[in-house]
Amino acid sequence: MSRRRFLGGAGLAGAGVVVGGAAGFGIAEATRGGGSGDGQVPFHGARQAGITTPAQQRLVFGSFDVKTTDVEKLKVTLALWSAAASLMTQGKPVGPTETAPANPPVDTGEAVGLGPQDLTITVGFGPSLFDDRFGLAGKRPAALAPLPALPGDTLLDPSISGGDLCVQACSQDPQVAFHVVRNFARIGRGAVALRWMQEGFGRASSTSSDQQTPRNLFGFKDGTNNIKADADAERWVWVDDEADQPWMRGGSYLVSRKIRMTIETWDSDNLGDQERVFGRMKESGAPIGAQGEFDALDFGAKGDDGKPLIDLNAHVRLAHPDNNGGVQILRRSYNYTNGIDPRTGQLDAGLFFIAFQRDPHAQFVRLQTQLGHRDNLNEYIKHESSALFACPPGVQKVGDYWGKALFA
């Protein structure tokens, strides 16, 4: 298929995907809905949704390997995905669910009638996409160099790490989010294949001051000191005009870490120690020694015994910008459970940690190096998977596609 043909939409129609027309633009003013499922987050825009968008309740995250070595097929897949995403974020199927009885329906059907549910679909490119298969080696940004080995990485499982492409689907409804990854896999069959997938529930990071701070599976408020102001996002999340690779301007880098939490051990720990681990009070979320959740952390405060109120290896002390040269990240994590670990009979559950930033090496790596060495929390967690993706700027209009400037 020629470049002109697929950019003209012939490829989309040929693959059975209805190309989103001008209807996709009419929702620029759409509001985020309540419980009715009709909340829409605009898909088209200079920046991808699903990064600074207030975190929805549910996540389905898919990592894909590219199976073709034909760059045109890869581009067609990304164009098909972009057209399908425009439709799904409006609550529409990606094509007819009723076809001739002899043919499979184009849309798989499970999201019909559920509404858009604040769906956002965020796509990223892994470092491995920039090997010698697609002629992209010279276009890999310095910030997309693979993550170095970090303390605590010894238990990482390569089969659930990395990937050439990622899709982060977030929604208020789990089936709407699942529908995205399933249909992306279906649309891309022959060109891409799912490598690993992770579901998440109960957003475990507050990303907006309008949201009540949610709790992680250890029962602590998570996201209190997250990036919430636009100015901080400009400084720490979005790649700006000085980027070494122009195609990433307006994008962001996503780091994911599946972090198993040893819940049974945690549940037998006493409350005082649980609070010492984080440096915050469990119920209120306040820093130890303070009253309110949003009170400042005072790392110099000492108790009657002369010891620091916030332990020297407390998670919040080690992760705080004051102790990391000012560095911040935008956390957008979700709780997860994959049932019971058959080897131990214990809960297989934890935090699917997602962070967005403009430079993962200067930000995530710096934080995790310090946390991995000293964090009190390490006694109760295991990092099981790791991935890094460059999320390009947004798809601006119908006919454009994720990464168009990369392939230009």
Ligand SMILES: C=CC1=C(C)c2cc3[nH]c(cc4nc(cc5[nH]c(cc1n2)c(C)c5CCC(=O)O)C(CCC(=O)O)=C4C)c(C)c3C=C
């Ligand atoms: C490398 C970055 C981080 C990893 C990995 C990480 C794992 C992790 N965190 C919690 C729970 C909490 N984290 C909290 C704060 C916090 N965490 C990080 C970074 C990582 N966390 C940062 C930058 C911060 C903010 C520090 C600050 O500025 O004060 C908190 C406290 C509440 C809050 O501010 O969000 C909790 C609770 C878990 C359970 C976990 C791995 C499973």
Ligand SMILES: [Fe+2]
């Ligand atoms: Fe944390």
